[in-house]
Amino acid sequence: MHSRFRDRRDAGHRLAAELRAYVNRPDVIVLALPRGGVPVGDVIARELGVPLDVFVVRKLGLPWHDELAMGAIASGGVQVLNRDLMRIAHVSQAQLEQVVVAERAELERRERLYRGDRPFPDLRGKTVILVDDGLATGSTLRAAITALRLEGPTRIVVAVPVAAPEVCDSFRDVADEIICAETPEPFRSVGQWYDDFSQTTDEEVHELLAGARAGAPAEV
Secondary structure (H helix, E strand, O other), X not given: OXXXXXXXXXXXXXXXXXXXXXXXXXXXXXXXXXXXXXHHXXXXXXXXXXXXXXXXXXXXXXXXXXXXXEEEEEOOOEEEEOHHHHHHOOOOHHHHHHHHHHHHHHHHHHHHHHHOOOOOOXXXXXXXXXXXXXXXOOHHHXXXXXXXXXXXXXXXXXXXXXXXXXXXXXXXXXXOEEEEEEOOOOOOOOHHHEOOOOOOOXXXXXXXXXXXXXXXXXXX
8 A cells, every 4th residue: 555745854754764775874965856856855865964965957848849858958067968859850959059048047047046156066986866756757857867977976876755666667777776665556646645745945945955054953
């Protein structure tokens, strides 16, 4: 029987219990996908005694079908492109640049808001625990992993509270480890598995990151 989460912090506690192998390890960092992944990641980072940061990813959608990703840009100045899809869809360089400019502006806005002027962390030789509040199609997280590999971490561990079984399984070939606390069937939607799935705001993300850096106690 699959059990629901009270809220994102409850989900974080459940995941942290499955990540005990990473407690107090100096080579470990939690990177959360904003916005919803940050309250989950905050609890995990605190319980494991490791740093928390954000990994901002923006999908590059086709100009006429923005849900279909032809690539992604991410924190650290990373850009990943699906050249095959671009060729099949006849996307010109000018069209690509137009999408990149728009998404980079939004990425930079969020980076400034969340990280201020702090540089993106050096991930070389690190184990990254990549966190979101759930996986629907998984396309954003897949783009995040592709982008993250370019930053040189030793190991990428994906940790999410809930995902469809087949989506969770599909990450076994791209992540070094995948932990999905709940894999209900039928899945329907991420929000269905939370009592409280209210939207996380930019302000909350900023406060959680500032609190994590200062070592402030979290609300339980």
